Amino acid sequence: MFEIIAEPNRRAILSLLVSSQQSVGEIERQLHMPQPAVSKHLRVLRDAGFVEATVDAQRRLYRLRPEPLQEVEAWLAPFRRFWSVHVDALERHLDRMDSPKPAKKKTRRAK
Amino acid sequence: MFEIIAEPNRRAILSLLVSSQQSVGEIERQLHMPQPAVSKHLRVLRDAGFVEATVDAQRRLYRLRPEPLQEVEAWLAPFRRFWSVHVDALERHLDRMDSPKPAKKKTRRAK
DNA sequence: ACTGTATATGCCTTGACATGCATATGCACT
DNA sequence: AGTGCATATGCATGTCAAGGCATATACAGT
Numbered sequence: 001m002f003e004i005i006a007e008p009n010r011r012a013i014l015s016l017l018v019s020s021q022q023s024v025g026e027i028e029r030q031l032h033m034p035q036p037a038v039s040k041h042l043r044v045l046r047d048a049g050f051v052e053a054t055v056d057a058q059r060r061l062y063r064l065r066p067e068p069l070q071e072v073e074a075w076l077a078p079f080r081r082f083w084s085v086h087v088d089a090l091e092r093h094l095d096r097m098d099s100p101k102p103a104k105k106k107t108r109r110a111k
Numbered sequence: 112m113f114e115i116i117a118e119p120n121r122r123a124i125l126s127l128l129v130s131s132q133q134s135v136g137e138i139e140r141q142l143h144m145p146q147p148a149v150s151k152h153l154r155v156l157r158d159a160g161f162v163e164a165t166v167d168a169q170r171r172l173y174r175l176r177p178e179p180l181q182e183v184e185a186w187l188a189p190f191r192r193f194w195s196v197h198v199d200a201l202e203r204h205l206d207r208m209d210s211p212k213p214a215k216k217k218t219r220r221a222k
Numbered sequence: 223a224c225t226g227t228a229t230a231t232g233c234c235t236t237g238a239c240a241t242g243c244a245t246a247t248g249c250a251c252t
Numbered sequence: 253a254g255t256g257c258a259t260a261t262g263c264a265t266g267t268c269a270a271g272g273c274a275t276a277t278a279c280a281g282t
Binding site: 023024025035036038039040042043057058059060 | 227228
């Protein structure tokens with residue numbers, strides 16, 4: 001799932017679709033990218049559930065599907081808790097408590 | 112940046128570090144992964160700013176850094192707006208308005 | 223039927239990257 | 253100085269995916 005959005009062109013496509021659904025040709029033109037490339041990326045996105053398409057004569061209208069991105073959101077959640085602590089000076093303090101001053105001489109916590 | 116977290120082992124490492132900082136050996140044991148692999152992934156994560164390390168004698172203690180994950184969060188934000196609309200029945204309605212019933216015969220919106 | 227348009231798919235090449243293994247570096251303790 | 257431990261790095265290898273190009277499929281209008 002993260003592999004999907006790791007590809008810059010695919011992220012670009014997804015960002016395009018936020019505003020409204022788009023046909024392949026519209027995407028192709030806005031991103032200045034060869035049509036087969038667009039189709040292939042859309043294929044990947046569709047297989048992964050990021051987008052869905054409806055047929056309109058010869059063209060396909062692609063739109064976003066929320067689920068996969070919500071999963072990204074879900075994965076991110078635990079870290080959000082982390083950085084909201086991390087921004088203020090409190091975190092320094094907590095880190096000290098967690099690992100009481102790194103040993104200079106002896107090896108601690110052998111296991 | 113998304114390439115970094117596309118790798119499952121790296122995501123696992125990041126998840127480990129949410130609770131507290133860890134040494135390479137601790138990560139190695141918890142993830143049952145060969146030590147060179149851990150070091151290499153940590154290298155990648157460090158170069159990308161996801162983690163930072165402090166030296167404790169022979170071991171390195173790795174901890175999370177918030178910035179890169181906040182960027183992920185930032186990228187995700189526009190989509191959050193999307194799916195909060197999308198969950199309730201209202202979205203169906205809005206979609207109809209956006210694309211007035213796909214043409215059956217004629218090709219509309221040539222551009 | 224024919225032409226043009228819109229989209230999809232197949233093949234091939236190339237590059238990036240993860241992995242495994244061996245080895246190097248650095249530190250601590252005796 | 254020597255041994256053991258913790259971590260990093262180098263090299264060789266295999267895999268997989270993106271890009272480019274040609275082509276196939278499908279539909280519309282004449």
